Amino acid sequence: MRILHCADLHLNRAFAGMTDPVKGAEAKAEQVDVFSKIIALAKDVDVLLIAGDFFDSNYFELSLLSLIREKFASISHVKVFISPGNHDPYTPDSPYALFDFGDNVHIFRGETEKVDCGSFAVWGNCGVSVGQVELNPDQINLLCIHGDLGGNSDYNPLTRAELEPFTYCALGHVHSFSGLEHHYAYSGVPLGGGFDETGQKGVIMGEIGALSFVPIEARQYHVLTILLDNQNGYEGIEEKLFELCPNPGKDCWSVRLTGTLHPEFPFQTEVLKERIGHRFYYLKLTSECSPYLSYEEMADEYTLRGLFVREMLERLYQNPDDEVLRKALELGVSILDHKPIQE
Structure with missing residues (x-):
């Protein structure tokens, strides 16, 4: 059987770090676009597992919920399972309680429960430990859960012993891809939300026992430090920047300048940003440079x-x-x- 495992979409996220309100609105729209890309991938699987923080909060817009239902309906042959997370817990006023997402969507609402699907079973809960479960060894047993494996988080700490009996554990809460060395994994976020979520993001997909990380084509965040040595002139800095920043017009960049500047070079961060900012989609530029001394x-x-x-x-x-x-x-x-x- 084929599955798609994703987590931490944080739909309707505010993107408060985006100082440009237009870019912030575009980032929210990109979330929906990424969700649509996940649905397109899910057309080729049997099960879609969403391991928590599907929404960024329990505040929601009806138009967004209607779009989500339409997308789930477009893959009506796929069984969809959602385990709420710490950002979107199941409560009486949550979208999970107030909205019907479709007949092919199952939302885990409390303690760990099993959904029997014949040759396989899907287990999940709403932000609690796995607890004692009895698995049928003749079934493929999938766990979909939002929690912190082996960490110091106060939110739903998980142990490897709890996960051991399952065939595969689709985890959410950690925003970076964990790798696939074990029978449990974090898919990470499918779309970066800031400069603490850099690089390529995606989902986990494939046959049970032969899963792989599948990148989602989307805007990325990058953090870069450039060391200057007695730099004299903006042109040299610009040359280094564009050499080290591929796709400046597509991605988001945080660039920190360090090192030394020529004593007679009247460098100003804002002047540099004004010279090159139009070539970047989003640029956060800081300088920690000091005057060059022999x-x-x-x-x-x-x-x-x-x-x-x-x-x-x-x-x-x-x-x-x-x-x-x-x-x-x-x-x-x-x-x-x-x-x-x-x-």
């Missing part, structure tokens, strides 16, 4: 760095061809300045 200038400082540089320059004066000393000076200054070490 080793001789550093040696005049009454600081730990100054003391270190004076000592190293004295040694180099006595051994001017010693490359080990020269490298030690370079690395030592980088460490004292809390800069990344360049290999």
Whole structure:
């Protein structure tokens, strides 16, 4: 049998981190687009497992719920199972209680329950531990649950012992893909929601025992640090940026500039952003750069760095061809300045 496992769609999320309200509205629309792509993939499976936080909260718009029902109806041959999460718990005023999502959709509402589907069974609950269950060894037993496996979360901590009896456990709550080394997995979010959710996102799909991660084509978030060395001029920074930022007009980028600037270069973050911002879909740009100082200038400082540089320059004066000393000076200054070490 074939399944599709997804989780943490957080539909109707506000995207408060998007300072541009137009981009925030586009991000909400992209969530619905990603959900539609998941439904398109699900046409080729027997079971769709949604492991919690399908919604970002129990606040909902009727138009969104109607669209979701239409999408589920378009895969009426697929059995859909939803285990609510900590963002969208099953309560009397939740969309799960107030809205009919269709005959092919089952929502787990409380303690762990079993839905018998003949050759297989699907187990799930609403944010509680698995508890004691009796599995039929002649069935494929799937678990769909929202919780924290082996973590320190106060929300529904799960243990590997609880998961051991099941054929496959579709987990939600952790927003990054866990890998498929075990019979349990987190699919992660299918769409990044901020700079703490970077890179390619997707779902888990395939035959039981031969599952794979399937990327969802969608906008991605990236975090990048660029080290500058005595940079003199905006052009050089721009060249580095576009070399390291593929698809700037499609994805969201958070770029942090570090290192040193030429003392006579009047760098301003806002000027750089004004020069290049139109080429990015979304750019968060920060600078932690400092003016470039020669080793001789550093040696005049009454600081730990100054003391270190004076000592190293004295040694180099006595051994001017010693490359080990020269490298030690370079690395030592980088460490004292809390800069990344360049290999």
